Amino acid sequence: MLKYVTKRVVAAILTVFALVTIVFFLVRLMPGEPFTSAKLTKEVAENMNSYYGFDKPILEQYFTYMGNLLHGNFGYSMKYTNKTVNYIIGQTFPFSADLGIRALCLAVSIGLVLGIIAARNRGKKLDFACVLIAIVGTSIPDFIMGALLQYFFGIKWGLLPVAKYLGFEYTILPACALAFYTLASVSRIMRSSMLEVTSQDYIKTARSKGLSELRITCKHQIRNAIMPVMTVLGPTVASVLTGTFVIEAIFAIPGMGKYYVESVNNNDYAMILGMTVFYGCFLVLCNLIVDILYGVADPRVRIGKR
Amino acid sequence: MKKRILAALLTLAMTAAMVTGCSTPSTGGDSGEGGGDSGAASGEKVFRYATNTEPTTLDPTKGQSIGDNEIQHAITEGLTRNTAGEVKPGIAEKWEISDDGLTYTFHLRDSKWSDGEPIKAADYEFSWKRLVDPETASPYAFIGDYLKNGYAVETGEKDPSELGVKAVDDKTLEVTLENPTSYFLSLIGSSGQYAPLRQDIVEKYGTDFAATADKNVYSGPFKMTKSENNEYIFEKNENYWDVDSIKLDRCELSYVEKPDTQLSMYEAGDLDYVMVPSAYVPDYQDKAEKFMNGNVDFCYINSQSENKVLQNKDFRLALNYAISRKEYNDLANTGIYEPFNGLVFPGLQAKGKTYGETYEMKSYPIEGDQEQAKSHLDAAMKELNIASPGDIEIELTTTDAESSKKIAEVIQELWQKSLGIKVKIRQVTYSEIYGNVFPEHDFEVGYGGWGADYDDPYSYVELFKGDSSYNYSQFVNKDLDELLVATQKETDTDKRMDMLKEAEQLILDEGAFVPLQARNIFYMLDEDTTGINFYYCSLNIDWVYADVAQ
Helix, strand or coil, rough: CHHHHHHHHHHHHHHHHHHHHHHHHHHHCCCCCCCCCCCCCCCHHHHHHHCCCCHHHHHHHHHHHHHHHHCCCCCCCCCCCEHHCCCCCHHHHHHHHHHHHHHHHHHHHHHHHHHHHHHHHHCHHHHHHHHHHHHHHHHHHHHHHHHHHHHHHHHHCCCCCCCCCHHHHHHHHHHHHHHHHHHHHHHHHHHHHHHHHHHHHHHHHHHHHCHHHHHHHHHHHHHHHHHHHHHHHHHHHHHHHHHHHHHHHHHCCCHHHHHHHHHHHCHHHHHHHHHHHHHHHHHHCCCCCCCCHHHCCHHHHHHHHC | CCCHHHHHHHHHHHCCCHHHHCCCCCCCCHHHCCCCCCCHHCCEEEEEEECCCCCCCCHHHHHHCCCHHHHHHHHHCEEEEECEEEEEECEEEEEECCCCCCCEEECCCCCCCCCEECCCHHHHHHHHHHHHCCCCCCCCCHHHHHCCHHHHHHCCCHHHHCCCEEEEEEEEEEEEEECCCCCCHHHHCCCCHHHHCHHHHHHHHHHHHCCCCCHHHCCEEEEEECCCCEEEEEEEECCCCCCCCCCCEEEEEEEECCCCHHHHHHHHCCEEEEECCCHHHHCCCCCCCEEEEEEEEEECCCCCCCCCCCCCCCHHHHHHHHHCHHHHHCCCCCCCECCCCCCCCCCCCCCCCCCCHHHCCCCCCCCCCCCHHHHHHHHHHHHHCCCHHHHHHHEEEEECCHHHHHHHHHHHHHHHEEEEEEEEEEEHHHHHHHHCCCCCCCCEEEEEECCCCCCCCCCCCCCCCCCCCCCCCCCCCCCHHHHHHHHHHHHHHHHHHHHHHHHHHHHHCCCCCEEEEEEEEEEEECEECCCCECCCCCEEECCCEEEECC
């Protein structure tokens, strides 16, 4: 087990290192410049370039950046002068993570239940209803879902706050909007995985032993069927917890989602790199946890992997 | 069995976390702002509004957008204060200007920073030197070029100590300018970059100076008490010299990225002021008010383009006469902007009236003139030996913003239909267009725009001055350059204004660019709120003197 974990961790570190290196050089190939505005003069642009060290050879810049990175320092944003990338992430990540955890709890708990109900009632009306929810959930884009919730609950009925993130009641609408897609995909995967398990030999064995349907479902079906859900949850946790561009924008949540898109639009090199490394580490970490959990849950995985 | 208990515990923990736990990250900081509830109940006067461009900095020297400057206008006090074009004494009580218009002697009043320290002349000297110092790398350093040696310091040719600003004593500031600049008092009253700074504070925080609200002290009518989580809270500065004129106790500015969300928040009563997103303007026409923000949009024509037709004056004029600005505006902007056929924003001040009222516009007709267009096109083709208009192809560069794309398509259609030429559209990112395309003159015709930093036509006509950094068109005209240099030296303001009008006329006659529109901003304001001012250079909304009915 220890050997398995060590291997996974080393692979994870190498992945992040490669990611940083590739992105560092890729951003320099992007068209455009980091300092751009209609008012910027040539002279000012030169001063700013040397202030941020862009007049130095690219390799020197790379080693400086990697050196800083080892100390956990992402450097200064070029768009938001005198704010560090660390500060911006530190300010925004708690909001994104808070929203993400709420949405995930909703999505996973309800999604699993729906998936189980659907599988147990295969072909019946309940199954149909659950599948319908899953289809609607995956096909309605989150910006429409968000806007609809906001309009009805916020403006028309005035039940919940329209936007911002200042207390529990503010979290409900964005969490629901964000949960919807994940909820739908979890229930779909759970349903098909449950059905697959149903035809396995050990279920037949259990049935022939005369166990009650409830015991079979709880003890044998769910435990085995949940593995594929775990697989998707790794990357989902990473992406949901690190902020979503659309939902955060609609509900004016001070999360980190917007910086993914905006930093690229602004050619804010430090910010792009900071966001990529942060998200990359988070994703690798989530996958690592899933890998380890696999090993715990199913010994065959541990042995199967060299 | 153990496993089952563990599983049950985990489930319980998860459910508990969902319902009660993971309390929302605190937004209030130390000040403990309640957030949602405005202070109305407690008798406080609060003004709440939103912006969709996130402020890039709270450091006055490094401000680079209208949004940045709007914040500085409330928390800093210049030597003068410019409220919607009206210039009144600020920290300077009175001043003398030398006959040649080059030396200003400001006499400062007794006034205090928000921490109780006196505001001294040296605070201005320090701030202005920091602005142009290349070490500071301020994106707006060029606005210090008015000061003697400003440009030389900015480019590293001279030491900041040689800048034309000197604190004679605590209460006297002597300023020397490069040229007599009639709008200097207006400029320093609305540009945050000319605000005073405390050297001890700047040095104490170093690169973290003004990173957050608590890392600065304030000279203006308001002090900032919070700047996190997209919320900016301003509270009345009791140390402000003119605190009696300030009615608001607090202002809450939220950064809300989506204009639609801002509108929803206004509808739900969470905001007192909102800009109506352009797509919604037709629906809100009867509820919304409007102001002009001084932005004019146009197409630059690269007059030294490898595409020879663009070097031809007749062809450039044909492009101009071919477009009905009215039709264009209806198609491209659902008619919400003002069709415009000039260069200088007509709302600027000139000879006691507005520029638009003072001078008559002699330009291409707003509805276009197809006959003129045709005859100019024929003249151009004859000169260039082109047989058919179909042989002419020009490329129109624009950003990939949805609105710019639509504008480009409308212009393309109008030119193709009217002149029979081919127009190709090229889309680049915003960062590319101002980072490479325009500065490197890598375009034929390009959609752009301009808003002034100061109330003077020079800001607009300078775009076509031969040696200007903003001369993306590579337009060179000796008469124009001479005229513009002369306006810099002229001390008779009326005469100077006439010269600037002459310069604008010359640019129009040469067909140097294709004017399109002047922007309107539509907004809604809560009926209890009064005293909001709007301005058309360097800042738009000015709520410093706002009042809220109880």
